[in-house]
Amino acid sequence: MPMTTAEKRATFRGMHESGCFVLPNPWDIGSARALQHLGFKAIASTSAGFAWSIGKADNRVMLEDVLRHLTALCGACDLPVNADFEGGFAHKAEKVAANVALATKTGIAGLSIEDSTGDAAKPLYERAFAVERIKAARAAINADNSGALLTGRCEGFLVGQADLTMVVDRLQAYSEAGADCLYAPGIKTKEQISAVVKAMHPKPVNLLIGASGLSVAEAADLGVRRISVGGSLARTAWSGFMRAAREMAEKGTFTELGNGYSGGELNKMFS
Incomplete structure (x- = not known):
C-alpha cells in the first residue's frame, strides 16, 4: 500500500538518524521511477537537471515550474522526495517563508535553502540575513506541522569563497536557526568533510559527490549521513x-x- 505524505516524511526523517544513505537526484518522472526500481529509499530533485529538461539554464526556472515538478515527482513514486528549493525563489525572508509553505503542499518530505544570491559581485547573502531566511523557512514548516525536514546550505565553496571556517560558522548558525540537516556543496577532502561533520554533530550532514570522490563506505566512516549527486x-x-x-x-x-x-x-x- 502506498505511503501517505506523513509516512514519507516520518520515514525520511528517520533515515537521518543513523547510518549513511544515497539520495540520488532524478530530473523527471521516468528517472524518479527508475531510481525507485533500483531500490533507493528516497530521492531529491535537482535544480540543474530539471532546468535542462525544460530547456533552461540552472537557476533560471520559475517557482511555478518547480512546484509543478515537485508535485509530479511526489506523485510518481512511493518514495520520500527532498526538494532542491534553491534560495527559496525570493530574497526577503517573509517571501521565502511563503514559498516554502507552497512547497510543503506538493508532498515533499524535505527541502533545502541555500545562501547564494545569484549576484557574482556579492555571491552570498550577509550572514545575519541568511540566518533570517533559514528562520523564516523553519517557521513556515512549523506553521502547518508538516514535519518536512529542512536543510541549510552554505554555497561558499561553489561561489569561490572556499573558507572552511566561514562555511562552518554559517552552517552552525543555520543549525541554530532551525535547520535539521546541514550541507556545504563543494567540500571534497576528508579533512574538510570531517571538520564539517564534527562541527555539526549531532545533526546530520549531506555530502555532494559528483564525477569523483569518496565511496559510500568512506563517507560513512567520516560520519556523513546523506550523499546526493546534484545534476x-x-x-x-x-x-x-x-x-x-x-x-x-x-x-x-x-x-x-x-x-x-x-x-x-x-x-x-x-x-
Missing part, C-alpha cells in the same frame, strides 16, 4: 544523448545509438 545523473544522461546526436549531425553515422540502454528493459521496468 550528475542528468549530466550523464545528456552525455550519451549529445554524443549520439553530434555523431548524426556531424558525421551522418549512428554507431553511438548502439550504446543505448535496452528498450525492452526500459519497458519492463516501467510496465
Whole structure:
C-alpha cells in the first residue's frame, strides 16, 4: 500500500538518524521511477537537471515550474522526495517563508535553502540575513506541522569563497536557526568533510559527490549521513544523448545509438 505524505516524511526523517544513505537526484518522472526500481529509499530533485529538461539554464526556472515538478515527482513514486528549493525563489525572508509553505503542499518530505544570491559581485547573502531566511523557512514548516525536514546550505565553496571556517560558522548558525540537516556543496577532502561533520554533530550532514570522490563506505566512516549527486545523473544522461546526436549531425553515422540502454528493459521496468 502506498505511503501517505506523513509516512514519507516520518520515514525520511528517520533515515537521518543513523547510518549513511544515497539520495540520488532524478530530473523527471521516468528517472524518479527508475531510481525507485533500483531500490533507493528516497530521492531529491535537482535544480540543474530539471532546468535542462525544460530547456533552461540552472537557476533560471520559475517557482511555478518547480512546484509543478515537485508535485509530479511526489506523485510518481512511493518514495520520500527532498526538494532542491534553491534560495527559496525570493530574497526577503517573509517571501521565502511563503514559498516554502507552497512547497510543503506538493508532498515533499524535505527541502533545502541555500545562501547564494545569484549576484557574482556579492555571491552570498550577509550572514545575519541568511540566518533570517533559514528562520523564516523553519517557521513556515512549523506553521502547518508538516514535519518536512529542512536543510541549510552554505554555497561558499561553489561561489569561490572556499573558507572552511566561514562555511562552518554559517552552517552552525543555520543549525541554530532551525535547520535539521546541514550541507556545504563543494567540500571534497576528508579533512574538510570531517571538520564539517564534527562541527555539526549531532545533526546530520549531506555530502555532494559528483564525477569523483569518496565511496559510500568512506563517507560513512567520516560520519556523513546523506550523499546526493546534484545534476550528475542528468549530466550523464545528456552525455550519451549529445554524443549520439553530434555523431548524426556531424558525421551522418549512428554507431553511438548502439550504446543505448535496452528498450525492452526500459519497458519492463516501467510496465
